[in-house]
Amino acid sequence: MNILCGSAGWTDKTLIACKRFYPTDCRSAEARLRFYASQFPLVEVDSSYYGMPSASNSALWAERTPGDFTFDIKAFRLLTAHQTVREALPKDIAMAIPETGKKNLYYRDIPAEVLDELWRRYREALEPLRHAGKLGAVLFQFAPWLTCGPEGNAHVEECANRMQGYTVAVEFRNSSWLNDKQASSTLELLRQYRLVHVIMDAPGGVTNRAHTVWEVTNPDLAFVRLHGRNADTWSAAGGAAASARFDYDYSDDELTELSEPIRDISSRVVKTHVIFNNCREDQGQRNARTLMDILGKFNQRHPEC
Template identity: 30%
Template sequence: MIRVGLTGWGDHPSLYSGVTASKEKLFDYTGHFLSVEVDTSFYAIPSKENVQKWCQDTPDHFRFVVKAYQGMTGHLRGDIPFESKNDMFNAFIECANEFKFHGKLGMILTQFPPWFDCQAKNVQYLLYIRQQLKDFEVAIEFRNQTWYAEPVVQQTMNFLREQQFIHTICDEPQAGVGSVPFYPTVTAKKALIRIHGRNIHGWRNTGNAENWRKVRFLYDYNKEELQQLGDHIKGLETEVEELYVLFNNNSGLHAAKNAKELQGILDIKDVGLAPKQLNMFEGEL
């Protein structure tokens, strides 16, 4: 099964029915896609109450890919806002367990920063992640090319298989050591493709943090590029039980459009979507 979705559900106006309140955006989103990446969990671990509501507001077949908190993956600068590292992991595990309890957890995504390179201490940290998150399906996303260098890349993939990690396949600009190649290899019964765009200038930009983020993911895939991605996805589909494809090129509002275009290329007709709301009074006022 292929699950196409987006990162976050709050910034895709083309998916909402008219003027949609923030609390209703997730419902509208589930009328279009059967999966979503919870990216807010990277910045703060969601409360149990929020997770319960999200799960209750989504159809039975809907799945969440929950992004690991930034303190777990080495992004956080300064001290973690917990008494200990174990407290941090336990708080995240409690959150993930709530998704799992409702049957809505697709996987946990651990995205590591560009400075997380292929060296012994970082391999040991991946083993620590595996131990801490032993009860979950966990995807690993690298942002450093050393994990894909020859002949290391085969060792990387073998390690992910041995630890039952999901290899995150990335489509992103090829902009030096702080980016990774598109490497369509699966290492578990599920697979994850994250589509970041191909904006090389934005990927390298080190200016103002807010503007840099907007520029980095500013990209609109053309039909040929989406067709090429579709060909890879069709090949990978036969190797796994579930294949998640998440568009992260959000800043120019291209993600939803590109995801819809890819669904058309793959002839995906999702079953179990939420009913799309209709404006029953259109033209009567």
């Protein structure tokens, strides 16, 4: 079966604190990753969104996981047009950026030569995983205020050009990208640059999200991210923790329903990645196991699939 399931991260504080996923003797970073990789074939690294990843960590992750294990890596927040505090940057990079008098930096604030170096270091940090054959997709989860239009399109194109040679997945948060008027042109833009369209499951009835569109834009990979369906916490402000915002436990019926379009989309590509981002306690891991079981039982009944 070409569908890999996993969760967004393996070190969330609430996951460790709930004491339901990791054995009692899994107390170190190494032990937790080794155990996680014994349970799932795929994980999404979310720490690389909050701070620049490092080649040393990538090498350790490659060393501590089986040969067929896959890491999807979230792109650093500054590269995805999110606000970024200066302290999140490497010290020498931060010192090379002129003072703006503002708390947050944005992509447009960074001098061109500094951006070149930041991109170079980002790609360099991924190399141990790529060399080991364990790098899946680099996920660009663009800021909610990045809208469809000349400026937004130009930024997506720049990211694609900067990451040539890598499998790049794109998740939009602004509804303008995949609404009825712009969905076709957005998907065509992704196909032009062989970018992977991220299909998102998220609460219905909220306006600050992109539409769910079950389409493929790269024949090598389909990418599905499941954020839960908690409308009450989706719009949480003030830097709410991801574990609170995406607090949702999918029912077996919901996962069975989702398995149908996932199977359909997987028939159009070489591989499909399914990431559970409902990261409160062990919800994502339990739901991923259930979906794997549902998909496995279907394959047993339909071996020709």
